[in-house]
Amino acid sequence: xxxxxxxxxxxxxRKVATLARLELSDSEVSTFTAQLxxxxxxxxxxxELEVQGVEPLxxxxxxKTAFREDEILPALAGREGxxxxxxxxxxxxxxxxxxxxxx
Amino acid sequence: xxxxxxxxxxxxxAFDQKRLSPMELTREYLRAIxxxxxxxxxxxxxxxxxxxxxxAEALLAREGRVPRERLPLLGxxxxxxDNLVIDSIRTTCASRILENYVPPYTATCxxxxxxxxxxxxxxxxxxxxxxxxxxxxxxxxxxxxxxxxDRVPGGSxxxxxxAVGAGLCVAALGSDTGGSIRLPASxxxxxxxxPTYGGVSRYGLVAFASSLDQVGPMANSVEDAAxxxxxxxxxxxxxxTSAVAAATPARDALGEPDWRGLRIGVPEExxxxxxxxxxxxATRAALSWFEKEGAKLVPVRLPHAKHSVxxxxxxxxxxxxxNLARFDGVRYGTRPSGEERDLAAFYxxxxxGFGAEVKRRIILGxxxxxxxxxxxxxxxxxxxxxxIKDDFDRAFEKVDLIAGPVSPGxxxxxxxxxxxxxxxxxxxxxxxxxxxxxxxxxxxxxGKDAHGLPIGLQLLAPQFGEARxxxxxxxxxxxxx
Numbered sequence: 001x002x003x004x005x006x007x008x009x010x011x012x013x014r015k016v017a018t019l020a021r022l023e024l025s026d027s028e029v030s031t032f033t034a035q036l037x038x039x040x041x042x043x044x045x046x047x048e049l050e051v052q053g054v055e056p057l058x059x060x061x062x063x064k065t066a067f068r069e070d071e072i073l074p075a076l077a078g079r080e081g082x083x084x085x086x087x088x089x090x091x092x093x094x095x096x097x098x099x100x101x102x103x
Numbered sequence: 104x105x106x107x108x109x110x111x112x113x114x115x116x117a118f119d120q121k122r123l124s125p126m127e128l129t130r131e132y133l134r135a136i137x138x139x140x141x142x143x144x145x146x147x148x149x150x151x152x153x154x155x156x157x158x159a160e161a162l163l164a165r166e167g168r169v170p171r172e173r174l175p176l177l178g179x180x181x182x183x184x185d186n187l188v189i190d191s192i193r194t195t196c197a198s199r200i201l202e203n204y205v206p207p208y209t210a211t212c213x214x215x216x217x218x219x220x221x222x223x224x225x226x227x228x229x230x231x232x233x234x235x236x237x238x239x240x241x242x243x244x245x246x247x248x249x250x251x252x253d254r255v256p257g258g259s260x261x262x263x264x265x266a267v268g269a270g271l272c273v274a275a276l277g278s279d280t281g282g283s284i285r286l287p288a289s290x291x292x293x294x295x296x297x298p299t300y301g302g303v304s305r306y307g308l309v310a311f312a313s314s315l316d317q318v319g320p321m322a323n324s325v326e327d328a329a330x331x332x333x334x335x336x337x338x339x340x341x342x343x344t345s346a347v348a349a350a351t352p353a354r355d356a357l358g359e360p361d362w363r364g365l366r367i368g369v370p371e372e373x374x375x376x377x378x379x380x381x382x383x384x385a386t387r388a389a390l391s392w393f394e395k396e397g398a399k400l401v402p403v404r405l406p407h408a409k410h411s412v413x414x415x416x417x418x419x420x421x422x423x424x425x426n427l428a429r430f431d432g433v434r435y436g437t438r439p440s441g442e443e444r445d446l447a448a449f450y451x452x453x454x455x456g457f458g459a460e461v462k463r464r465i466i467l468g469x470x471x472x473x474x475x476x477x478x479x480x481x482x483x484x485x486x487x488x489x490x491i492k493d494d495f496d497r498a499f500e501k502v503d504l505i506a507g508p509v510s511p512g513x514x515x516x517x518x519x520x521x522x523x524x525x526x527x528x529x530x531x532x533x534x535x536x537x538x539x540x541x542x543x544x545x546x547x548x549x550g551k552d553a554h555g556l557p558i559g560l561q562l563l564a565p566q567f568g569e570a571r572x573x574x575x576x577x578x579x580x581x582x583x584x
Contacts, residue, residue: 006476013466020424020469021431021450022462032463038525039467043413046487047479056485057492059314059344060300060541062566066347068340076207084207090438097433100442100449 008037109323111179111330114273118178119168125178129156129222132180136224136271141247143256143265145185146193147225152180155222162220175330177220182272184263185226186233186309187318189213192223196309197241198231200436200456210307211342212276212318212335219334224272227262231458232427233283233311235259236530239521240460247517249291251556254514257287263321264291274322274331278308280315281415282509282534285546288321289509289559292548294576295321296328299566300541301346303332304339312422313344315415315538325547325577326357332569346567356570357577362397365575366502369400372408373507373533381552386508389549389560392583393506393575403498403505407490411535414491416528417471417484418539424468427461430454463524492540499565504575508533509546509559533561543569547576549583 006012013033017024024032076084082095091098108114108128117123129152136144159178163169169177183189186196188206195201209217217223230240238246238261246261248254249268256265260277264287267275277284279297288295296319303318310316320331339345369390374383394400432438432453443449457465471480498505510530520527537544543566546559560579564572 012470016466016470016473019473020465021428021447022454022457022465023451024462028459028462031459032466035463035524036467036470039416039528042525043417043480043484046410046413046417046483049407049410049487049490051483051486051490054486054489056482057489057539058485060492060539060566061344061346062301062541065343066338066340066345067343085434087207088204088435089433099433100444100446102446 006040008033008040108273109270111176111273111327114179115169115171115177118163125156125159125163125222126153128178129153129180129224132224132272139269139271140252141249141265141269141271142244143227143246143262143269143271144182144225145195145197145228145243145262148189148192148223151192152222152224155217159220159222174220175334176216178222179220179273180222180224181216182224182227182263182266182275183213184229184260184275184277186229186278186311187213187276188307188309189223189226192226194226194309195243196232197229197243198456198458198461199242200430200454202242202437204435208307211304211339213307215335216331227260227266227275229262230259231461232309232423233259233278233280234423234460234464236282236286236527237515237520238262238287239517240458242458245517248514251514251554254516254556255290257290257510257514259283259287260295260321261287264288264293264295267291267293267321267323274320274327276318276331277321278316278318279538280312280419281538282531284319284321285509285534285544285559285561286531288546290514290557292551292557293321293323294325294328294545294547294580295319296332296545296573297537297543298332298336298569299346299543301344302543302567302569303336304342304345306339306341310426312419313426314422315419317538325573325580328545329357329573329577356574358574360571360574360578365393365398365504366401367393367398368403368498368502368505370403370405370408370498370505370507372405377511378508379512379552382508382510382512382558385550385558386506386560389579389583390506392579396578396582401502403502405491405494405498405536407487407494408536410487411491411539412528412532414484414487414539415531415535416467417480418488420464420468421471421481422468424465424472427465430457460524488539491536495536495540495542503564503568503571505563507561509561510534513552513554513556513558537563541566543567543572545572545576547580
């Protein structure tokens, strides 16, 4: 789709918010739609540039990513033998995270 | 005393001469933080700080004087931006979503500073998840400028900048994704360094935009910033993007630069409409100073730099929308109360705690990555990012450093740009290019404007060119004083 044809409207903002798992109030939808339109209007300048054949730069890291050995190390131990990372969770069951039904 | 001891060297001299002990110094800083109205700190870790100061005090008593080689930060009180985790100390990222988050581990950079003897005073405020340039996006209220309380300290590392500038710590850590160290450093009249991408481990830094984020020091002198960088830099097996062969910015690099061999690039793109006349004058005066010392000023072109803000606000928000997907209310963050009927509803409720700027960026990023638009926005932005980096590569064939302003203006009034996000984004125009290209860059104080507001000079170097960058800034700092 050609970006110049994008209609930035409230329907688009609502659709994107759904994809992002964000709940917006009506006034947020209206404010964000206007701001999104302005920002997308501004970034339009890059559409004029000739980029045919230019390799996208995803990371500025010049060297190759450094891998470490795949060693199993002890987990951060917390209270009562529970892994410490679980302590930040609101609810845990049997050493796992509790979530609403997914099926 | 905290107002008179501004640098690590001064602190250590005072320790050596028994004018002051680590415990006394830490207590003084804790008192100063308690009495301050700047709102720079979100959490003060008094117990941790006093514990570390006590260890420093015992060590000092045993050694007689500070073992500066072995423990270069012994007893030095530091502040840490609250997007870096410290084991068992609350980390909020200035967000309601993480208001009660207590991490189970410590960021490598902080661990290295503490291992070198540093005392951690507390966690400083920021724009929520480091998204912003004024510190007004903190869920816990704005941070005030150190000397002008009706103005912003800049952001997103505004708490750290104010803490250093107002004498609430000796030095601090910030993070810089599009200028978040350099901009507040410039506004608050302190030194701020964004290292080369990969120079400092990001392990324990709450991710905003992973290909742009870097942790760096903020301090009252270039020498202190160099020391912090030296202590915390270098490869970390826990961060695969931390460079293996990172250059160590040795303090010995702070000797007199070889001026006659130094070529400083002056990009015309950094002197554009919108640059405040006083900032332009100060920048040109700094360039003349370098020239007078013997450096050669060379005009360079960065023809794609004008697209930096557009490219940045597509890439950074895309990465942010992905990184912030982890805040689901399940593993950490505020868990929705009540039984949600399904996971999607649960997520929406959990994520209601994000502030307006964060929501705006997640929406923009989700859009830029969404099917049908990713090619025209995210991918194209990455292609232009390459062109911007190529411009720098070409410029650095002719010059050793590039110099320019940090920001088009000086610290603005609270609320001045809050309702216009795009105007706020454009304030990052001179700092963003270094992040896109992964270059080291710094802000060093360069005089004040008519209101007495600090102006910063920005210097940029090729990747891992920290030694030359810091050397030139150190000479400038001393020479212009």
